[in-house]
Amino acid sequence: MTGFNTKLVFGKGLNNLHDNDTGAVNVPIYQSTTYAFKDIDGDNKYDYSRSLNPTREYLETQIAALEDAKYGYAFASGSAAIHAVFTIFRPGDHIVVSKNIYGGTFRLINDYLKQLGIEFTQVDTQNLAEVEAAIKPNTKAIYFETIDNPFMKVTSVKAVSEIAKRHNVLTIIDNTFLTPYLQKALNLGADIVIHSATKYLGGHSDVIAGLVVTNNDEVGEQIYFSQNAVGGILAPEDCILVIRGIKTLSVRLDRHIQNAQKVLEYLDTKGSDIEKIYYPGRAGNASDEVAKKELNGYGGVITFQLKDHVDAKKFVNSCQLIWLAVSLGSVESLIELPYFMTHAELPVEERQKVGITPQLVRLSVGLEDPEDLIADLEQAFVKAEK
Numbered sequence: 001m002t003g004f005n006t007k008l009v010f011g012k013g014l015n016n017l018h019d020n021d022t023g024a025v026n027v028p029i030y031q032s033t034t035y036a037f038k039d040i041d042g043d044n045k046y047d048y049s050r051s052l053n054p055t056r057e058y059l060e061t062q063i064a065a066l067e068d069a070k071y072g073y074a075f076a077s078g079s080a081a082i083h084a085v086f087t088i089f090r091p092g093d094h095i096v097v098s099k100n101i102y103g104g105t106f107r108l109i110n111d112y113l114k115q116l117g118i119e120f121t122q123v124d125t126q127n128l129a130e131v132e133a134a135i136k137p138n139t140k141a142i143y144f145e146t147i148d149n150p151f152m153k154v155t156s157v158k159a160v161s162e163i164a165k166r167h168n169v170l171t172i173i174d175n176t177f178l179t180p181y182l183q184k185a186l187n188l189g190a191d192i193v194i195h196s197a198t199k200y201l202g203g204h205s206d207v208i209a210g211l212v213v214t215n216n217d218e219v220g221e222q223i224y225f226s227q228n229a230v231g232g233i234l235a236p237e238d239c240i241l242v243i244r245g246i247k248t249l250s251v252r253l254d255r256h257i258q259n260a261q262k263v264l265e266y267l268d269t270k271g272s273d274i275e276k277i278y279y280p281g282r283a284g285n286a287s288d289e290v291a292k293k294e295l296n297g298y299g300g301v302i303t304f305q306l307k308d309h310v311d312a313k314k315f316v317n318s319c320q321l322i323w324l325a326v327s328l329g330s331v332e333s334l335i336e337l338p339y340f341m342t343h344a345e346l347p348v349e350e351r352q353k354v355g356i357t358p359q360l361v362r363l364s365v366g367l368e369d370p371e372d373l374i375a376d377l378e379q380a381f382v383k384a385e386k
């Protein structure tokens with residue numbers, strides 16, 4: 001009965017409006033590591049903050065409510081959240097994973113999880129036949145990002161999770177680029193959804209955080225075990241920053257999308273300098289149909305390939321309003337060259353294989369006036385002509 005926007009603003013407060021005796025409208029930062037037992041034999045919900053902290057519990061309950069999930073967990077980073085999800089697997093397990101994943105996840109898989117004896121096969125998750133063919137008797141999960149990075153192609157959560165269910169394996173999604181405002185992946189069939197809340201959910205470039213949700217009781221228990229045993233929890237001060245960011249998620253994303261449209265219209269006029277623009281709905285293939293059917297909006301990240309006569313380094317160095325920085329999904333616009341920055345963790349051959357060239361630019365469109373962003377890009381183009 002409660003609308004999505006109301007859930008953004010009220011979170012857990014919907015069931016428990018007054019968190020404490022003061023009537024404070026915001027959940028307090030419970031800066032306490034330990035909690036007094038009322039009675040040695042009593043049932044104490046809170047005993048130690050690694051296990052449960054009321055501020056973190058608020059955020060975890062809220063992300064679960066936003067994703068239509070039973071369980072939510074908050075971690076110290078998106079990477080810690082991804083690691084916690086992988087701890088549910090054991091040596092000898094096999095996971096089918098998308099070819100185009102965040103560089104840090106690629107590093108975690110190749111330089112750490114493979115050494116623990118977990119096997120991986122990388123596939124193009126937009127190619128459903130390739131996904132199904134990669135499943136082996138020891139396969140336990142399929143892992144991908146709905147919108148891949150940096151080429152913004154969309155994988156069908158519905159189709160991949162149907163394959164996964166047929167083979168009795170889990171579907172795990174990193175939905176950082178979309179958030180539950182633009183896609184509720186559990187409702188489309190996913191079993192586990194991960195977010196780097198550092199991006200749109202936090203939204204202000206002031207907190208590193210990760211979230212995980214699931215409806216699966218056993219998986220929920222395993223992730224809680226990992227959270228408590230490994231201890232990669234999100235601190236209460238950081239929980240508050242994510243909670244505050246979430247309150248304006250839909251308003252911000254609506255504006256990110258509007259601004260991205262204006263910037264796209266401008267980039268479309270730059271055909272003499274731009275080889276190709278990558279944004280959901282523009283792939284000219286099945287990815288567009290999936291985007292239309294499964295996403296409620298395409299977000300604020302645009303990737304484009306500069307023609308050879310444009311000096312890509314000079315182009316990004318020349319931006320004055322738009323920050324030259326990694327990350328995305330924040331109020332300020334950020335520009336970067338994936339080859340040298342976000343995807344530098346990928347070996348050169350990997351970058352070449354997937355088409356990440358030194359001429360590729362990724363722009364996270366922020367909330368500034370779009371005319372100012374366009375003027376900034378225009379003057380950068382003028383300076384970057386070779």
Ligand SMILES: Cc1ncc(COP(=O)(O)O)c(C=O)c1O
Binds near residue numbers: 078102195196209
């Ligand atoms: C899609 C995606 N997943 C996960 C991460 C890792 O998140 P964090 O930086 O919060 O550890 C990132 C970071 O850029 C990302 O873009």
